[in-house]
Amino acid sequence: MDTIAAPHVPEHPISLMRDIYKKILPEVHLQLDIWKRKAERIPDAELRHQALxxxxxxxxxxxxxxxYALVARPDRLPSVVRFIVAYQTISDYLDNLCDRSVSLDEANFRQLHQSMIDAVTGTFSIDNYYQLQANQEDGGYLRALVQTCHDTLALLPNYDLYKDNIRTLCELYCDLQVYKHIALDKREQALHTWWEKHRERFPELEWYEFAAATGSTLGIFYYVALASYEEGTEDLNDTVFDVYFPYIQGLHILLDYLIDQKEDREEGDLNFCFYYPSKEEKLQRIEWITRQARKKASQLPNAPFHRMMVEGLLGMYLSSPKVKEQDDVLQISRHLLKRRKLSTWFFFLNAWYIHRKGRKI
Incomplete structure (x- = not known):
């Protein structure tokens, strides 16, 4: 699977939505039900609460x-979904633990997130991820999530080709989670120092755009789907990294921060959109990243699928009820949606309908 597109991968909005509802959501919900039952048996009340x-x-x-499992070889789709759910569940669980930490201990956050690195490297590098955490008795829940990642990745024939770039994306994500959760008076300096180590490779970005791009797991999920094929090349490996990081991943998280500005301002939470010097520059930069994401997506196999991911991100986030609650965000949203492709409006209306039904997306 180098430059030859897989014929089963959806390349039109209607076929994409059909496959999501028919092939993906049932598998995802099956896996989530398994992990919910395990989480209900966590002995520690606080860990159980945060997991659920x-x-x-x-x-x-x-x-x-x-x-992203739709990209996988069809017979390996369930394994790819199993990994995605387990890995994302680790991510969301640890985010909750760090959000509610009173210690704000960098070493604790680092140790907890070592589980994510272990998940993609096939190891258990430490015995107790909770060693520096006040609450520790999870009944083996976190290790079971990591083990599931190991088991599923072992079934994929070409994981070794992509594993180094997957680890890089994972480590960047973990760095962000550590630095964004430490004490407020240390946070920004830590993020700046971290950025200095990477800015030479990404001179077109501001430090807060780089940080935002590290906060997405989409690139890892696409790599894992690709690993389900025996075919693959180093050129493809490098191209995927350059397309997803920073552009598609950056767009993903910046849109998330964009619509959360009111909420984050009220709660005093970190939001990378706050660092743009003006509303005009915020719009210009997000618009530029959107153009880059769409343009770069054309370099990938099944390019229409990846362009739909870009349009889907716009439609999903900009349809949120949060947009109308913020005049500046509403103006930016209208500008970003102006002259968009029909597919963007398809995803926008689909997501808007789900919001109207009371589902959170």
Whole structure:
């Protein structure tokens, strides 16, 4: 699977939505039900609460990430979904734990997130991920999630080709999660220092755009789907990284931060959209990243699928009820949606309908 597109991968909005509802959501919900039953048996009340809360409030993360399993070889789609749900569940669970931490301990956050690195490297590098955490008794829940990632990745014939880039994306994600959760007076300096190590490779980005791009797991999910094929080349490996990081991943997280500005301002939470010097520059930069994401997507096999991912991100986030609650975000949203492709409006209306039904996406 180098430059030859897989014929089963949907390349039109209607076929994409059909496959999501028919092939992806049932598998995702099956896996989530398994993990919910395991989470209900966690001995520690706080860990149990956070594990269950993460799957309830962030279920849409697994559903959205699961879409990438449509790229996988059809007979390996269930394995790819199983990995995506397990890995994303680790991510959301740890995010909840760090959000509610009172210690704000960098070493603790680092140790917890080592589980994500272990998940993609086939190891258990430490015995107890909770060693520096006040609450520790999870009944083996986190290790079971990591083990499931190991088991599913072992079934994919070409994982070794992509594993180094997957680890890089994973480590960047973990770095972000550590730095964004430490004490407020240390947070920005830590993020700047981290950026200095990477800015030479990404001179076109601002530090907060780089940080945002590290916060997405989409690139990892696409790599894992590709690993289900025996075919693959180093050129494809490099191209995927350059397309997804920073452009598609950056667009993903910047849109998320864009619509959350009011909420984050009220709660005093970190939001990378706050760092743009003006509303005009915020619009110009997000618009530029959108153009780059769409343009770069054309370099990939099944390019229409990846362009639909870009349009889908716009439609999903900009259809949120949060947009209308913020005049500046509404103006930016209207500008970003102006002259968009029909597929963007298809995804916008689909997501808008789901919002109207009361589902969170």
């Amino acid at each position: 809360a993460s799957m309830t409030s962030k279920q849409f993360h697994c559903e959205g990430g699961g879409v």
